[in-house]
Amino acid sequence: GDSVTQMEGPVTLSEEAFLTINCTYTATGYPSLFWYVQYPGEGLQLLLKATKADDKGSNKGFEATYRKETTSFHLEKGSVQVSDSAVYFCALTASWGKLQFGAGTQVVVTP
Amino acid sequence: SQTIHQWPATLVQPVGSPLSLECTVEGTSNPNLYWYRQAAGRGLQLLFYSVGIGQISSEVPQNLSASRPQDRQFILSSKKLLLSDSGFYLCASEQGGETQYFGPGTRLLVL
Numbered sequence: 568g569d570s571v572t573q574m575e576g577p578v579t580l581s582e583e584a585f586l587t588i589n590c591t592y593t594a595t596g597y598p599s600l601f602w603y604v605q606y607p608g609e610g611l612q613l614l615l616k617a618t619k620a621d622d623k624g625s626n627k628g629f630e631a632t633y634r635k636e637t638t639s640f641h642l643e644k645g646s647v648q649v650s651d652s653a654v655y656f657c658a659l660t661a662s663w664g665k666l667q668f669g670a671g672t673q674v675v676v677t678p
Numbered sequence: 679s680q681t682i683h684q685w686p687a688t689l690v691q692p693v694g695s696p697l698s699l700e701c702t703v704e705g706t707s708n709p710n711l712y713w714y715r716q717a718a719g720r721g722l723q724l725l726f727y728s729v730g731i732g733q734i735s736s737e738v739p740q741n742l743s744a745s746r747p748q749d750r751q752f753i754l755s756s757k758k759l760l761l762s763d764s765g766f767y768l769c770a771s772e773q774g775g776e777t778q779y780f781g782p783g784t785r786l787l788v789l
Contacts, residue, residue, distance in 0.1 A: 601777070610684075610768050610780040611722075656721065666712075666770075666778055670721040 569594040573657050573669035580647055580676050588642040588672045590631075590657035598659040600624075600633055600640040601666070605654045614642075614655070652676045680705045680771050682781035690787045697742075697756040699784050701769030704750070711752040712770040712778065713744055722768065728752060764788045 574589040592598065599618045603611040615624030620635035631642045640657060657669040681704040691697060703709055713725040724737045726744035734744050741760060745753045752769055766785050770778040 603780075610682075610783040611770075612780070613777055616777060665724065665727070668722045 569598070569659060569667045571657050571659055571667055571669035573655075573672050576654075576671075576673035578672060578674045580674070582649055582676055582678055583646045584676075586642075586644045586647045586651070586674065588655055588657075588674070590640045590642065590669060592638050592640065592657075592659050594638075594659055594667075597635075600631070601658040601660070602629070602631055602640070602642050603656040603658060603668075605656065605671070607653070611656065647674070647676045649676050649678055680709070680773070680779045682769055682771050682779055684767075684769050684781035684784050686784060687782065688785045688787075690789060691759050692789055693761055694758050697754070697759050697763070697786070699754040699767055699786075701752040701754075701781055702750055703752075703771045706750070706771065706773050708749060709771040709773045711746065712772070713752065713754050714768040714770065716766040716768060716783075718765070726754070759788045761788050 571592045601616045602614040604614045605611045614629055615626040617624040617633035620633050623632045629644045631640050633640055652675050654671045654673045656671045658666045660666050683702045685700055710729050712727045714722045715725055716722050726734055726736055728734050728746045731746055731749055742756050764787050766783050768783045769781040772778040
């Protein structure tokens, strides 16, 4: 079945460091891919998405490119801030409307 | 854009007591609605989804149930809570077959 694999956390970084969170997937067909972010004590917010191969989603300085050949959708940010501390979820929607989430990666940014 | 409301925000209940969590959606009509559970330190598990009033699909067997009495209202219930029901419950709404928007969540602690 469809699945999403994310790198395990927590990922601890200093402010202004470069962040990469790896995400790979398996799916039949051509899924849309998403990154959601969950700040402490809150629900999930859509961070960015890509709907077809080679699309790049971007938002708030974060970027991810839909790589069909490597079935990946890695999340990157060039310079993180303390306010980026959160749990990041990679997800895909391959069949009607359902989202398959990865396990989440906690990111901790220290001053 | 859609706004999803959930209440209560936090709930502490004894084992064996009943449960009712409510989710309402604004800013859209005839959405697909979802209930997810997030156990501590883990990813999201899809519990139920609904494509319309009175239409509920269950993803996992459990002692929880869901109902959709109105187009933009989705209720999660239990007759007798178990310790394992503790977690963070998230409601999501989607229309148009793509992005899901999440509510702020309800944190449930069963003692």
